[in-house]
Amino acid sequence: MRDITLKTPAGEGNRLEATRGPCVSVFRPIIFGITGRGLEWRPLLESCGIEPELLAEPEARIPAEVFDRFWLKAAELTGDPCFGLHVGEHLRPLAANILGYLMLSSPTVRDGIERVMRYQRVVFDAEWLSLMEQGSSLLIRFEAAGAEPLQIAAQTEYRAMIMLKILDWVTALDFRAGEARFRHPALGEHSEYERILRCPVKFECKESELVVSKASLDQPSLHANPEIARFHEEHAARHLADLEDQSTSRKVKTHLMSLLDRGPCELPGVARSLYMSARTLQRRLAHEGTSFNAMLDSLRRELSLHHLEQVDTALAEIAYVAGFSDSSAFSRAVRRWTGKTPLEYRRLHASKKT
Structure with missing residues (x-):
């Protein structure tokens, strides 16, 4: 994977890590949805700071916030409130990426979905798909992060269509869900x-x-091919290993350290900085045995006690550096951590040195 340079509106380059955000391949169906209406897609890409030539780079990635902006602008350009649905309606097997090929070549529908879940970050760098059991039914859940209702609706509805289309291709049947449910309004x-x-x-x-029956996901894939499935899974596993070379908790700590003295450190903002939804960030941290609040509290404790042990640092300055709203909040936190006030802790530490 390569680093990419996105143009800002002023024309200045902004260096971004290639491992953050989705692959450029996910732009192609959206572009087909635009050109199918006789509209020009290149100015739209450029207005988001993306050079059209970048789409020819198979390993390039686009920051998630830029991808969300492109979805929003595409939906606005077409004036279609169901833009995501209509893009998904015209998906073809050739538009599939490695996740689609993994699902097609898997032995059963359910096995294919589970493989897509396992390797979804290879294409999207976000965990947007999950599978839940509910009685005799299975719930295929999908998320879309963002702030704009039109963008969230377009992406969420498109992801529902991705699953329905792939289920059609896998079974070669007129696959129908029992029900489709969306968090957003129509x-x-x-x-x-x-x-x-x-x-x-x-x-x-x-x-x-999507609500589907368990029996429908136990059907064999008509395109099952163990050798092809193994090839794609090995390829996906290598890419996933590259993406996960740094733990989520370590990334969160790095971001928190840069944000503490700038104002409130809140989960949604940090999640956006890491190009994932707040729910995904919570889930990943829980998998690593921690939580956002626990990490924030631990980092504040580490910084606060370190600076309290330096007698020349004013208490108000320590409170600011550690990201507290005021000195009272800082004092309460120190008492909770140590059972002492900031001054008592400083004096105790100073006495141990002498």
């Missing part, structure tokens, strides 16, 4: 959602998910 006509998704559709639900 932006288009309800009849259009049901026409494309081919099942009952509900909005403003607790989760965005």
Whole structure:
């Protein structure tokens, strides 16, 4: 994978790590959705700071925030409230990436979904897909981070269509979910959602998910090929290892250290800096045996006690460096950590030195 330089509106380069954000391959279906309406896509890319030539680089990645901006601008350009659905409606097998090929070549539908879940970060660098059991049904859940309702709706609905299309290709059947549910409100006509998704559709639900029967996911894939599946899985595993060469908790700590003295350190903001949703960040930290609040508290404790042991650093300055809103909050935290006030802790440490 290579580092890429995105142009800012002023034309200045901004160096970004290639391992953050989705692969450029995920832009192609969106571009097809734009050109299919007779619209020009190059100015749209450039308005987001992306050089069109970058799409020819198979290993290049785009920061997630730029990808979200492109989705929003594409939906606005077309004026289509169901833009994500319509892009997904016209997906073809050749538009699939390594995740699609992994699913197609897996022995069963469920095995294919589980492989996609395992390696989804290879393409998206975000965990947007999960599988949950609920009685006799399975829930295929998908997330989309962002702040703009139109962008969130477009990405979420497109991801629902990705799954339905791949399930069609895997089984060579007219695959239909039992129900489609979305967290966001409907932006288009309800009849259009049901026409494309081919099942009952509900909005403003607790989760965005497709409800399918367990039996439907136990069907064999008509394209199953152990050798091809093994080849793609080995390729995906190598890429995933490259992406995970640094733990999430270490990345969070690095970001927190740069943010503490700039104002409030909040989970959503740090998650955006790491190009993932807040829920994904919480899940990854839990997998590593920690949490955002625990890490923030630990870092503040480490910095505060270190500076308290330096007698020439003012208490107000320590509170600021450690990211506390005021001296009172700082004092309460020190008492919670040590059972002493900041001055008592400093004096105790000084007496141990003499």
